[in-house]
Amino acid sequence: MFYKDERLALFIDGSNLYAAAKSLGFDIDYKLLRSEFMRRGKLLRAFYYTALLENDEYSPIRPLVDWLNYNGFTMVTKPAKEYTDSMGRRKVKGNMDIELAVDAMELAPHVDHIVLFSGDGDFRPLVESLQRQGVRVSVVSTIRSQPPMIADELRRQADNFIELEDLKDVIGRPPREPMAEAPDREYERSES
Numbered sequence: 187m188f189y190k191d192e193r194l195a196l197f198i199d200g201s202n203l204y205a206a207a208k209s210l211g212f213d214i215d216y217k218l219l220r221s222e223f224m225r226r227g228k229l230l231r232a233f234y235y236t237a238l239l240e241n242d243e244y245s246p247i248r249p250l251v252d253w254l255n256y257n258g259f260t261m262v263t264k265p266a267k268e269y270t271d272s273m274g275r276r277k278v279k280g281n282m283d284i285e286l287a288v289d290a291m292e293l294a295p296h297v298d299h300i301v302l303f304s305g306d307g308d309f310r311p312l313v314e315s316l317q318r319q320g321v322r323v324s325v326v327s328t329i330r331s332q333p334p335m336i337a338d339e340l341r342r343q344a345d346n347f348i349e350l351e352d353l354k355d356v357i358g359r360p361p362r363e364p365m366a367e368a369p370d371r372e373y374e375r376s377e378s
Contacts, residue, residue: 199304200236209331237280307337
């Protein structure tokens, strides 16, 4: 699947990889992940894509973003949009698909192999285009969760499918205890 002399780039859909690993019961150790793919080829870039809530004093993802930024990952972030759905629930929206696709297309002439950490079927046309440019594409996600986290059309389009659970012993660590959630700001206001 990998050749020592090939130029590699990693494209990590942060929220998708997090959800896939969580569904399998482990957390990703990004230092081990980077080391593993440095071992497999000549790693040129490791991109990590995520949306951030700008108005929160503390975001649980901020320490990870800062750590990745200082440890060899190229961080691509944008502000997440926050809204209230029709049921009155607070929702966050922050899709990074376009940013990831544009970066992959720009880097394609400089790499031999792209590893996409996502199961999102929207990436199938991107994979197809990269392949037409002579780039091999591996997709890392899982079919072992219920429901599977990878879209069948993406898995079939990829040159290689890497089952995330098979990497667990190499790049995984046991999940941390979830931090107590901050109370919803809407309920912090006192009645006057």
